[in-house]
Amino acid sequence: MTQINQLFKLAARPVGLPKRSDWSFEEATVAPPADGQILVRVTHISLDPAMRGWMNDARSYIAPVALGEVMRAGGGGEVIASRNPKFAVGDQVVGVFGVQRYALSDGKGVDKVDTSLVPLPVYIGTLGMPGMTAYFGLLDVGELQDGDTVVVSGAAGAVGSVVGQVAKIKGCKVIGIAGGADKCRYLVDELGFDAAIDYKAQDLKKALREHCPKGMNVFFDNVGGEILDSALTCLARGARIVICGAISQYNNTTAVKGPSNYLSLLVYRASMKGMVVFDYASRYGEAMREMAGWMAAGKLKSREHIVEGLETFPDALLKLFAGENTGKLVLKVG
Amino acid sequence: MTQINQLFKLAARPVGLPKRSDWSFEEATVAPPADGQILVRVTHISLDPAMRGWMNDARSYIAPVALGEVMRAGGGGEVIASRNPKFAVGDQVVGVFGVQRYALSDGKGVDKVDTSLVPLPVYIGTLGMPGMTAYFGLLDVGELQDGDTVVVSGAAGAVGSVVGQVAKIKGCKVIGIAGGADKCRYLVDELGFDAAIDYKAQDLKKALREHCPKGMNVFFDNVGGEILDSALTCLARGARIVICGAISQYNNTTAVKGPSNYLSLLVYRASMKGMVVFDYASRYGEAMREMAGWMAAGKLKSREHIVEGLETFPDALLKLFAGENTGKLVLKVG
Numbered sequence: 001m002t003q004i005n006q007l008f009k010l011a012a013r014p015v016g017l018p019k020r021s022d023w024s025f026e027e028a029t030v031a032p033p034a035d036g037q038i039l040v041r042v043t044h045i046s047l048d049p050a051m052r053g054w055m056n057d058a059r060s061y062i063a064p065v066a067l068g069e070v071m072r073a074g075g076g077g078e079v080i081a082s083r084n085p086k087f088a089v090g091d092q093v094v095g096v097f098g099v100q101r102y103a104l105s106d107g108k109g110v111d112k113v114d115t116s117l118v119p120l121p122v123y124i125g126t127l128g129m130p131g132m133t134a135y136f137g138l139l140d141v142g143e144l145q146d147g148d149t150v151v152v153s154g155a156a157g158a159v160g161s162v163v164g165q166v167a168k169i170k171g172c173k174v175i176g177i178a179g180g181a182d183k184c185r186y187l188v189d190e191l192g193f194d195a196a197i198d199y200k201a202q203d204l205k206k207a208l209r210e211h212c213p214k215g216m217n218v219f220f221d222n223v224g225g226e227i228l229d230s231a232l233t234c235l236a237r238g239a240r241i242v243i244c245g246a247i248s249q250y251n252n253t254t255a256v257k258g259p260s261n262y263l264s265l266l267v268y269r270a271s272m273k274g275m276v277v278f279d280y281a282s283r284y285g286e287a288m289r290e291m292a293g294w295m296a297a298g299k300l301k302s303r304e305h306i307v308e309g310l311e312t313f314p315d316a317l318l319k320l321f322a323g324e325n326t327g328k329l330v331l332k333v334g
Numbered sequence: 335m336t337q338i339n340q341l342f343k344l345a346a347r348p349v350g351l352p353k354r355s356d357w358s359f360e361e362a363t364v365a366p367p368a369d370g371q372i373l374v375r376v377t378h379i380s381l382d383p384a385m386r387g388w389m390n391d392a393r394s395y396i397a398p399v400a401l402g403e404v405m406r407a408g409g410g411g412e413v414i415a416s417r418n419p420k421f422a423v424g425d426q427v428v429g430v431f432g433v434q435r436y437a438l439s440d441g442k443g444v445d446k447v448d449t450s451l452v453p454l455p456v457y458i459g460t461l462g463m464p465g466m467t468a469y470f471g472l473l474d475v476g477e478l479q480d481g482d483t484v485v486v487s488g489a490a491g492a493v494g495s496v497v498g499q500v501a502k503i504k505g506c507k508v509i510g511i512a513g514g515a516d517k518c519r520y521l522v523d524e525l526g527f528d529a530a531i532d533y534k535a536q537d538l539k540k541a542l543r544e545h546c547p548k549g550m551n552v553f554f555d556n557v558g559g560e561i562l563d564s565a566l567t568c569l570a571r572g573a574r575i576v577i578c579g580a581i582s583q584y585n586n587t588t589a590v591k592g593p594s595n596y597l598s599l600l601v602y603r604a605s606m607k608g609m610v611v612f613d614y615a616s617r618y619g620e621a622m623r624e625m626a627g628w629m630a631a632g633k634l635k636s637r638e639h640i641v642e643g644l645e646t647f648p649d650a651l652l653k654l655f656a657g658e659n660t661g662k663l664v665l666k667v668g
Contacts, residue, residue, distance in 0.1 A: 274598075
């Protein structure tokens with residue numbers, strides 16, 4: 001009955017793009033759960049841009065992963081042993097289980113999910129943290145209004161694709177910014193965005209002006225850098241910019257590129273506001289119910305980009321920064 | 335009865351700091367007022383950092399001054415001829431009269447002021463645009479709350495000195511950032527700020543951490559650049575940054591320095607919002623009444639830095655960018 005765990009521990013603070021040697025890949029015997037604990041066989045690991053930030057030794061909205069600690073990651077799996085009355089063997093669960101095959105947990109922050117409704121990866125994507133981020137970021141932080149023109153960067157990613165779809169469900173005009181023709185086609189043809197701009201092939205400022213002749217009311221930013229600066233040139237009066245992330249800047253070896261055009265906030269009486277999804281934990285249920293309803297009605301589509309094999313983790317993570325994923329990037333442990 | 339006007343017209347778009355040759359200094363005969371007009375003998379001209387922006391041919395919250403047009407400026411003076419029933423000869427008035435000795439006006443945007451209560455320069459300072467900017471920027475845009483720690487940059491200037499005093503009147507802790515020991519002493523000893531940081535002599539980030547151990551709740555920014563970036567490292571959760579101006583950046587010959595630390599907005603769930611005082615025009619009366627009451631009660635002090643001689647205008651304006659003024663910089667036409 002002894003399971004052998006395999007796990008990635010943080011071994012070094014990355015400089016620039018993380019590389020395999022920034023983690024150590026180890027094996028260890030799995031301990032049985034203590035009283036109150038559950039043992040989870042992790043089947044799916046969530047790969048998120050935020051993980052890059054957690055590797056830095058910097059003050060942020062969450063403590064950094066310590067050197068020698070299992071790399072932090074959200075994920076899902078099956079309870080295979082339980083000494084916690086809230087969980088039974090066989091339960092499908094999601095939580096922050098780390099980059100490993102087996103996780104012991106006291107059950108805090110662990111949620112049971114019904115995989116007869118949607119597959120488990122959806123619970124770490126559209127109905128998980130990225131979906132919650134999109135929902136509350138757009139509706140609460142972005143204060144979405146009827147008739148708004150909404151622009152989202154990283155639009156083909158896990159968060160961006162939900163942002164755009166929710167804005168469409170709410171009747172808004174939606175323009176996505178993504179890299180590459182395939183992603184742009186996906187946004188318009190599959191997800192029903194009004195338009196998509198391929199920032200790698202098009203003049204972004206010009207395209208934004210064309211698609212948003214009155215300026216954008218909401219800019220939901222996952223990317224930062226030049227894309228944020230371009231968006232700042234095309235605001236409507238009173239625009240709200242949601243700062244969700246800045247994937248273009250996470251692997252910088254020099255200072256983050258601040259938005260040179262930030263004085264547009266003054267010109268357009270606009271605001272730029274940061275968000276962290278954890279602040280909405282008490283309201284996840286409300287969002288889950290509404291989003292699950294939209295999914296059941298076929299209004300909200302979820303796409304997962306599945307990569308297989310725990311041992312591929314370092315390379316799989318890099319797909320995020322190379323823009324290789326469309327939809328939620330998930331590592332299937334296998 | 336023919337008056338000779340003297341005026342500064344915009345002659346060139348400045349590159350970097352404006353120089354005398356960016357204006358032409360001209361003389362012209364003053365025309366008598368047409369029906370509905372008044373003729374104002376301008377006695378005081380308001381010198382404001384925003385004037386630098388008006389000289390650029392760029393889209394902003396107000397049209398640029400055209401080449402060949404009288405340089406735009408707020409100011410005050412006396413009505414010396416009137417064919418407008420709302421104004422009588424002898425009225426003291428404030429308005430946007432331009433950098434000139436005599437101004438014809440249709441009376442729109444011109445307000446009569448009672449100089450028996452406070453001298454005219456106060457009506458273009460603490461009870462004028464800078465005062466309105468401070469009042470609405472702090473209370474409305476900055477959403478000042480009881481117990482807030484407020485930091486203001488450009489604290490010894492016309493806007494900053496009012497921001498800090500109003501925050502003190504509201505019972506908040508106030509730290510001013512200014513350049514030089516004299517200004518810092520003025521803020522603490524004369525205006526009652528809790529502390530002042532001399533950014534030229536002190537380590538700003540360190541000083542902010544010392545004075546705001548729990549971070550700042552409101553940062554009212556008149557300066558931008560490194561000062562904004564330092565402030566971003568010392569926010570309290572939910573902090574509001576009011577973007578009023580960026581005097582450090584107005585004379586750049588390269589791109590504006592965007593705030594590299596803007597991702598602190600995310601870490602601290604903070605917001606950065608731009609403001610333009612003109613949006614509050616319908617509420618100026620409310621602010622004027624309250625601020626005049628505070629002045630009468632000795633709670634709000636007004637200081638004007640008066641420079642004399644219309645012809646010194648180009649050099650006088652530069653005092654703003656060299657940080658040579660304490661309080662409201664006013665050009666007395668003489």
